[in-house]
Amino acid sequence: MSEILSKSENEILQIIQTGTLNDDEISALIATGKKDILICLARHQTLNDTQIQAMIPNAVYLCLKALTKQSLNADNKEKIIQKMMTNQVLYKEILQDLKELKW
Numbered sequence: 001m002s003e004i005l006s007k008s009e010n011e012i013l014q015i016i017q018t019g020t021l022n023d024d025e026i027s028a029l030i031a032t033g034k035k036d037i038l039i040c041l042a043r044h045q046t047l048n049d050t051q052i053q054a055m056i057p058n059a060v061y062l063c064l065k066a067l068t069k070q071s072l073n074a075d076n077k078e079k080i081i082q083k084m085m086t087n088q089v090l091y092k093e094i095l096q097d098l099k100e101l102k103w
Contacts, residue, residue: 004028009036016040026051033058042066052076056083065094 004012004025012029013036015021021029026045029037031054038055041047043066047055052067056079059067064080072080081098084091 009034012037013040017044019044021045023048030054035060035063038063039066042070049073049076053079056080059083061090068094068097
């Protein structure tokens with residue numbers, strides 16, 4: 001696990017895109033809180049409920065948008081909606097998708 005954290009961010013992003021990470025590696029990368037890593041994880045990895053929950057507080061727009069494509073439990077879906085409601089103008093497009101039941 002520490003092996004992946006010792007790599008440069010560009011190398012980490014490439015590794016994430018290959019889809020060869022285990023749960024511990026994904027959790028360690030989420031713990032870094034780095035926005036590019038979080039976005040890449042949300043786009044290219046299948047995340048479990050705990051990982052999604054850990055990601056939400058530091059998630060930026062692109063990360064939240066990618067998370068809506070994940071399999072979300074009701075609790076995580078509600079947390080994402082609450083986060084987006086703090087800035088409805090920014091998240092207008094994603095909230096519209098929600099109203100149209102696209103996620």
